[in-house]
Amino acid sequence: MTPVHTEPLQVTPPAEVAEVHFDDDMEKRIREILKRYPTKQAAVLPLLWMCQERWGWTSPGIMNAVAERLELAPAFVEGVVTFYTMYQTEPPGKYLLQVCTTLSCQLCGTSGLVDHLKERLGIDFGETTRDGRFTLLDVQCLGACGEAPIIQVNNDYYTELTPEKLDQLLDELV
Amino acid sequence: MEPILLRARGETNSRSISTYLRLGGYGALKKAFIMDPAAIREEVKNSGLRGRGGAGFPAGVKWGFVPQDSPKPKYLICNADESEPGTFKDREIIHVDPHMLIEGIIIASYAISANTAYIYIRGEFVEEARILEQAIAEAYKKKYLGKNILTTGYDLDLYVHRGAGAYICGEETALIESIEGKRGLPRLKPPFPAVVGVFGCPTVVNNVETLACVPHIIERGAAWFASIGRPRNTGPKLFCVSGHVNRPGVYELPLGVTFREIIEEHCGGMRDGKALKAFIPGGSSAPVLPADKVDTAADFDAVAEAGSMLGSGGLIVMDETVDMVWALENLLTFYAHESCGQCTPCREGSDWALDVVRRIRRGHGRPEDIETLQRIARYASQGMTICPLGDAFCGPITSFLNHFGHEFEAYIEAATPAPRKKLPILPVRSGRGTFGL
Ligand SMILES: Cc1cc2nc3c(=O)[nH]c(=O)nc-3n(C[C@H](O)[C@H](O)[C@H](O)COP(=O)(O)O)c2cc1C
Ligand code: SF4
Ligand code: FES
Numbered sequence: 192m193t194p195v196h197t198e199p200l201q202v203t204p205p206a207e208v209a210e211v212h213f214d215d216d217m218e219k220r221i222r223e224i225l226k227r228y229p230t231k232q233a234a235v236l237p238l239l240w241m242c243q244e245r246w247g248w249t250s251p252g253i254m255n256a257v258a259e260r261l262e263l264a265p266a267f268v269e270g271v272v273t274f275y276t277m278y279q280t281e282p283p284g285k286y287l288l289q290v291c292t293t294l295s296c297q298l299c300g301t302s303g304l305v306d307h308l309k310e311r312l313g314i315d316f317g318e319t320t321r322d323g324r325f326t327l328l329d330v331q332c333l334g335a336c337g338e339a340p341i342i343q344v345n346n347d348y349y350t351e352l353t354p355e356k357l358d359q360l361l362d363e364l365v
Numbered sequence: 366m367e368p369i370l371l372r373a374r375g376e377t378n379s380r381s382i383s384t385y386l387r388l389g390g391y392g393a394l395k396k397a398f399i400m401d402p403a404a405i406r407e408e409v410k411n412s413g414l415r416g417r418g419g420a421g422f423p424a425g426v427k428w429g430f431v432p433q434d435s436p437k438p439k440y441l442i443c444n445a446d447e448s449e450p451g452t453f454k455d456r457e458i459i460h461v462d463p464h465m466l467i468e469g470i471i472i473a474s475y476a477i478s479a480n481t482a483y484i485y486i487r488g489e490f491v492e493e494a495r496i497l498e499q500a501i502a503e504a505y506k507k508k509y510l511g512k513n514i515l516t517t518g519y520d521l522d523l524y525v526h527r528g529a530g531a532y533i534c535g536e537e538t539a540l541i542e543s544i545e546g547k548r549g550l551p552r553l554k555p556p557f558p559a560v561v562g563v564f565g566c567p568t569v570v571n572n573v574e575t576l577a578c579v580p581h582i583i584e585r586g587a588a589w590f591a592s593i594g595r596p597r598n599t600g601p602k603l604f605c606v607s608g609h610v611n612r613p614g615v616y617e618l619p620l621g622v623t624f625r626e627i628i629e630e631h632c633g634g635m636r637d638g639k640a641l642k643a644f645i646p647g648g649s650s651a652p653v654l655p656a657d658k659v660d661t662a663a664d665f666d667a668v669a670e671a672g673s674m675l676g677s678g679g680l681i682v683m684d685e686t687v688d689m690v691w692a693l694e695n696l697l698t699f700y701a702h703e704s705c706g707q708c709t710p711c712r713e714g715s716d717w718a719l720d721v722v723r724r725i726r727r728g729h730g731r732p733e734d735i736e737t738l739q740r741i742a743r744y745a746s747q748g749m750t751i752c753p754l755g756d757a758f759c760g761p762i763t764s765f766l767n768h769f770g771h772e773f774e775a776y777i778e779a780a781t782p783a784p785r786k787k788l789p790i791l792p793v794r795s796g797r798g799t800f801g802l
Pocket of ligand 1: 415416417418419420421422424444445446447448449532533534535536537538570571572573575576752753754757
């Protein structure tokens with residue numbers, strides 16, 4: 192298995208992202224992003240990514256700020272956010288465990304991993320452990336089926352997993 | 366066959382521009398710049414290169430649909446969404462040789478007179494997006510991108526645009542909507558993107574692998590490219606093999622190799638010595654084929670003749686232990702999740718079909734269920750929906766029933782009626798809060 196190198200997410204508590212402001216660095220990046228497209232609206236996805244990287248998830252306050260900056264209706268931005276699966280609208284744990292449950296991975300033993308994960312963490316898909324360390328999600332094909340079974344942890348892929356390798360991985364994610 | 370698209374596999378620092386230049390990279394670009402854009406389009410047309418994103422449409426012909434007299438800016442989009450289950454070849458190209466893709470994008474943009482190009486990459490590919498950003502920065506530095514490229518007077522800007530988790534954004538018009546900052550809802554065609562695409566302007570959308578072929582065609586000529594593979598099915602192809610084989614992975618082979626060769630020679634045969642039961646030849650949307658079709662040639666026309674499609678070249682291999690009712694349930698879970706919801710036959714049909722197959726597998730199937738599935742498939746495919754996702758889940762349904770219908774029937778024969786359920790009392794929802802009654 193590839194060595195464990197995943198950084199924990201820095202998840203900002205809801206009260207602190209009820210209302211957000213872009214600092215100078217972020218404003219600079221926004222101006223760079225806007226230069227790439229002929230319309231402001233086209234910057235919605237890149238701005239949401241920038242915010243989620245900064246604050247760990249996408250709160251209603253963040254959606255409002257993006258809407259205001261791009262002169263769009265907040266409801267439009269919320270519509271975009273909820274259409275895509277990767278913008279987290281609830282604060283996740285430090286590590287997002289995203290298990291691919293599509294066919295090629297399943298043919299190579301995903302369900303064993305899922306049972307093992309659920310039992311060890313005591314949570315089901317869509318839930319976060321009480322200590323706020325792990326959130327477990329089932330996702331569709333991650334586009335790396337030749338190395339099945341696969342789990343994406345935050346930004347990183349961990350491939351060809353077995354329950355033993357999984358245990359080792361979980362132990363190292365602190 | 367000598368490796369072409371994966372020639373840099375195994376080189377140290379294969380991604381860096383210096384390695385790419387050492388292997389002759391960006392030579393095709395220089396050659397392209399002394400050609401007329403129309404001559405490049407003609408060369409690509411003559412090579413017979415067919416789109417590697419799924420539909421197999423000839424790339425040069427598509428480029429020819431861009432109205433050259435239009436006063437509007439033109440755009441090239443590289444489709445790196447790679448979300449079709451069983452497909453992982455574009456990721457391999459990005460990992461091994463990102464500059465090959467970038468060179469292809471520059472040549473294609475020049476050929477259609479575009480001054481802006483985007484790479485739309487799926488949100489999960491964070492590392493791959495970084496690899497591309499880095500390669501693009503290198504290319505800008507060497508003046509292969511930006512203003513007045515190599516003092517030719519031609520300008521091109523190239524940006525990476527990340528998706529955020531939605532299979533449907535691989536469909537070209539949904540992808541265009543997504544770049545425009547909207548939900549990825551496919552558009553009705555016509556107009557085709559070549560005429561009205563992103564930001565209302567003429568746009569060509571091509572797959573990563575398609576564009577990666579372009580520098581080789583320009584460098585070595587259409588006739589050389591067309592000599593690989595079979596007539597109308599020319600060139601090298603990346604086959605991504607997953608499932609029950611000994612050595613899954615990405616293999617570069619000429620179009621027309623047989624599936625038996627891919628499985629037995631290149632992938633080291635079936636895992637644990639089990640027998641082959643079925644294979645999906647071109648990503649999950651391609652109809653499944655039974656083991657006796659394993660001698661079919663892996664090219665667009667031969668696979669179509671065998672009743673399926675080459676699609677993206679994602680070969681999913683299933684051995685004798687696989688329960689086909691289970692496999693169809695898994696695939697339908699994917700489509701029910703990914704339907705964008707615009708068209709009733711697709712939105713409702715994918716959910717309904719999943720319900721029916723799930724009921725069959727849980728031992729509560731009904732005699733009329735198979736006909737119900739066939740009816741759903743009839744009404745959600747063949748032009749009844751805005752985009753081909755309808756066909757993408759109906760192909761699996763009809764092919765699983767055609768080839769493995771007896772497994773569904775066996776479940777239904779042994780079924781017991783589902784236990785009667787009391788109707789649930791639904792809680793009243795208001796905003797984010799839920800109030801019990
Ligand atoms: C539901 C659906 C999903 C698709 N997903 C992808 C994809 O992930 N990558 C891709 O290149 N093409 C995908 N396509 C095909 C594109 O719409 C388009 O035909 C392709 O990018 C054109 O490139 P090509 O001509 O180079 O093959 C998809 C099509 C449909 C209907
Ligand atoms: S066929 Fe399905 S995915 Fe395609 S536009 Fe209609 S509802 Fe959306
Ligand atoms: S099926 Fe799991 S990565 Fe494709």
